[in-house]
Amino acid sequence: MSRSLRLVSILLAGALMVLLVFGVAAQDTLPGGGAAGVAATVTSDEVDATEVPDDDALTLQVARRLQKADGMQDVNVTVTGGVARLEGSVLEVEDRTLAEQIASQHPGISAVENQVTLTTHLIDRFDAATAIAMDKVFRLLSALPLLIVAVAMVLGSWWLGRWLGRRIGQHKLHTSNPYINGLARNLVQWLVLIIGVLAALNLLGATSLLGAVLGSAGVVGLVLGFAFKDIAENYVAGVLLGLRRPFSPGDTLRIESYEGKVVALTSRATILMTLDGNRLSLPNSLVFKSVVLNFTSNPRRRFDFVIPVDGASSMGTAQEVGLQRIAGIDGVLLDPRPSSIINSYDGNEIRIQFFGWIDQRQNDLGGVRSAAIRAVRNGFFLAGIQMPRSVQHVVSMPGPDASASAAEPTAAEAVALDESPDSAPQDTSINRDIDQQLADEQRAHSPEDLMSPES
Numbered sequence: 098m099s100r101s102l103r104l105v106s107i108l109l110a111g112a113l114m115v116l117l118v119f120g121v122a123a124q125d126t127l128p129g130g131g132a133a134g135v136a137a138t139v140t141s142d143e144v145d146a147t148e149v150p151d152d153d154a155l156t157l158q159v160a161r162r163l164q165k166a167d168g169m170q171d172v173n174v175t176v177t178g179g180v181a182r183l184e185g186s187v188l189e190v191e192d193r194t195l196a197e198q199i200a201s202q203h204p205g206i207s208a209v210e211n212q213v214t215l216t217t218h219l220i221d222r223f224d225a226a227t228a229i230a231m232d233k234v235f236r237l238l239s240a241l242p243l244l245i246v247a248v249a250m251v252l253g254s255w256w257l258g259r260w261l262g263r264r265i266g267q268h269k270l271h272t273s274n275p276y277i278n279g280l281a282r283n284l285v286q287w288l289v290l291i292i293g294v295l296a297a298l299n300l301l302g303a304t305s306l307l308g309a310v311l312g313s314a315g316v317v318g319l320v321l322g323f324a325f326k327d328i329a330e331n332y333v334a335g336v337l338l339g340l341r342r343p344f345s346p347g348d349t350l351r352i353e354s355y356e357g358k359v360v361a362l363t364s365r366a367t368i369l370m371t372l373d374g375n376r377l378s379l380p381n382s383l384v385f386k387s388v389v390l391n392f393t394s395n396p397r398r399r400f401d402f403v404i405p406v407d408g409a410s411s412m413g414t415a416q417e418v419g420l421q422r423i424a425g426i427d428g429v430l431l432d433p434r435p436s437s438i439i440n441s442y443d444g445n446e447i448r449i450q451f452f453g454w455i456d457q458r459q460n461d462l463g464g465v466r467s468a469a470i471r472a473v474r475n476g477f478f479l480a481g482i483q484m485p486r487s488v489q490h491v492v493s494m495p496g497p498d499a500s501a502s503a504a505e506p507t508a509a510e511a512v513a514l515d516e517s518p519d520s521a522p523q524d525t526s527i528n529r530d531i532d533q534q535l536a537d538e539q540r541a542h543s544p545e546d547l548m549s550p551e552s
Contacts, residue, residue, distance in 0.1 A: 152176045155205050162199050168192040172213055174200060179207040186216040240301070247297035254293020258286035327382070328365070334381035335364045339547035346539055346548055348393040352384055358535055361542035370538055374531050393457065397430070400466040401452045404473055407483040408445045418480045419451050422472040428460030428525040429453045429469065446485040461528045468523040 155176040163169040169192065172185040181200040187193050197211045237244075262282035322329055339362060344350055348359045350369065357369035357377050367384045369377040392398060406415050416437045423435040433454050440448040451473060455465045477484075539546070 151205070152178065155179075155181070155203070159200050159203050159206065162203065163196060166195065166199060169196055169199075171216075172196050176206070179205060180210060181206050181208070182210045182212065184212045186214050188216055190215065243301055247300050250297045250300070251290070251293050254290050254296075255286075257293075258289035261289060262286040327380075331365045331381040334385035335362060335547060338362055338367070338381060338385055342548065343389055344391050344394075346546070347535065348391055351390040351392070352379060352387050355379060358531070360535065360538045361546035362548050363542065363545045364547065368538070368542060370531060370535050372531065374534055376538065396456055396458050397433075397454055398457050398462055399433075399452055399454050400462055400469070401450055402466060402470050403440055403448050403450045404470070404477070405485050406447050406449065406477065407485050408442070408447055410447065410482045412439060412442075412447055412449070414480065415447070415449055415477065415482050418476045418482065419449060419473040422476040423451055423453050423469045426453070426465060426468050426472055426525070428455050428465040430455060457527075459527065460525045463528065464523065464525040468525055471523065 153176075156174060159174045159176065159181055163172050163174060168187055168189065172183060172187065175182045175184075181203075183196055183200060187196065193211065193213045193215070196213055197209050200206055200209045262285050265281050265285055344359050346359050346361065350357065350359060352367075352369075355369065355371075355377055357371040360368040360370050360376070362368075362381075364381075366378040366380055369379065371377055404419070416439075420435050420437055423429055424431065429435060430453075435451065435453040437449055437451045440450040442448070451469070453465070453469055455462060
């Protein structure tokens with residue numbers, strides 16, 4: 098037992114001697130040598146953690162983190178009970194917010210009192226602004242070759258878009274609508290230009306800038322859309338009318354209670370000229386949403402009029418005489434042939450409505466209708482068909498010798514009925530009164546006319 102204890106003691110002593118030898122050798126290899134070298138390798142944070150109170154350690158640690166950030170050199174921090182109080186001055190508002198974030202994210206900080214203010218020293222702010230400007234200038238100069246290439250790409254895409262647009266305009270897209278041709282040219286030109294701009298931004302690495310610009314443009318467009326709702330509505334309606342083309346320049350239209358000939362279709366309004374020579378501007382939104390009656394789209398147009406006769410007259414005879422007279426008017430078409438109906442009858446009066454057709458390309462509706470009314474009235478007089486009377490009166494019947502003279506009107510009666518040989522026939526040709534004024538207005542609005550090839 099004693100031998101075993103002595104053996105164990107010898108082993109322990111030998112092990113202790115080995116440890117001491119290796120420990121001294123390790124100390125000699127350290128920089129500075131000995132115990133002083135060991136103390137020199139201990140970090141300042143370990144010293145702070147062991148020798149400085151917790152609040153002081155936090156103060157030093159947060160201060161070091163602040164000093165590493167740009168613009169925080171004048172910021173002081175004091176930690177009390179886990180609450181960091183920041184004081185000092187910075188150049189920008191973002192630096193003040195950043196200082197608070199750095200302090201609040203440090204372990205052991207429960208709250209932050211941010212007392213940092215913006216510096217009011219002119220020299221400091223001038224130096225900061227100068228440094229930022231110089232930094233931007235250096236960045237711009239370093240990116241100048243790429244910027245030149247990007248500008249060249251944009252200019253090249255603009256030229257290519259215009260060339261392709263002209264090519265499309267020369268082919269005319271096989272359509273008779275000039276507005277569609279112009280719209281196709283513009284779409285091709287802008288599409289190629291947008292592709293070139295996107296490629297240039299991608300080369301510069303500024304595609305995120307495009308997203309920001311488009312987002313801002315969307316917000317601005319929404320605000321402007323509400324502010325200029327009526328203007329935008331008229332513009333969109335003008336584009337749709339230009340595409341659909343429900344009418345052409347020179348057509349005679351009736352839009353609600355307005356009637357006139359089409360002068361031009363602009364981006365805001367539809368310009369008409371009334372039949373008495375006045376200019377009429379209708380908002381495109383009104384025209385687009387209203388019922389548009391186009392009198393010119395069909396060259397054939399029907400006219401009608403009503404002539405009352407005495408209730409004792411023969412209805413069949415009156416209709417037959419009236420149709421014969423209408424068919425003999427210059428400008429009245431025989432296909433479709435004239436027709437008539439009994440409009441009303443109350444015992445004392447028969448109202449007969451006559452219809453006829455004309456070709457608007459050769460005759461005027463008002464002139465033909467006026468000539469037809471005069472011819473039917475004269476035919477009724479010659480046929481002995483009386484007009485209705487509103488009072489009772491006695492008529493003496495002529496004798497047998499006066500029957501022949503009663504069949505033909507006297508000279509005075511013939512003149513009164515426009516049946517004298519010297520009376521000139523009524524003009525039924527197309528009315529050209531406002532044609533010159535209409536042409537002048539169309540030339541004046543040609544550059545902005547969406548239906549014009551020059552638009």
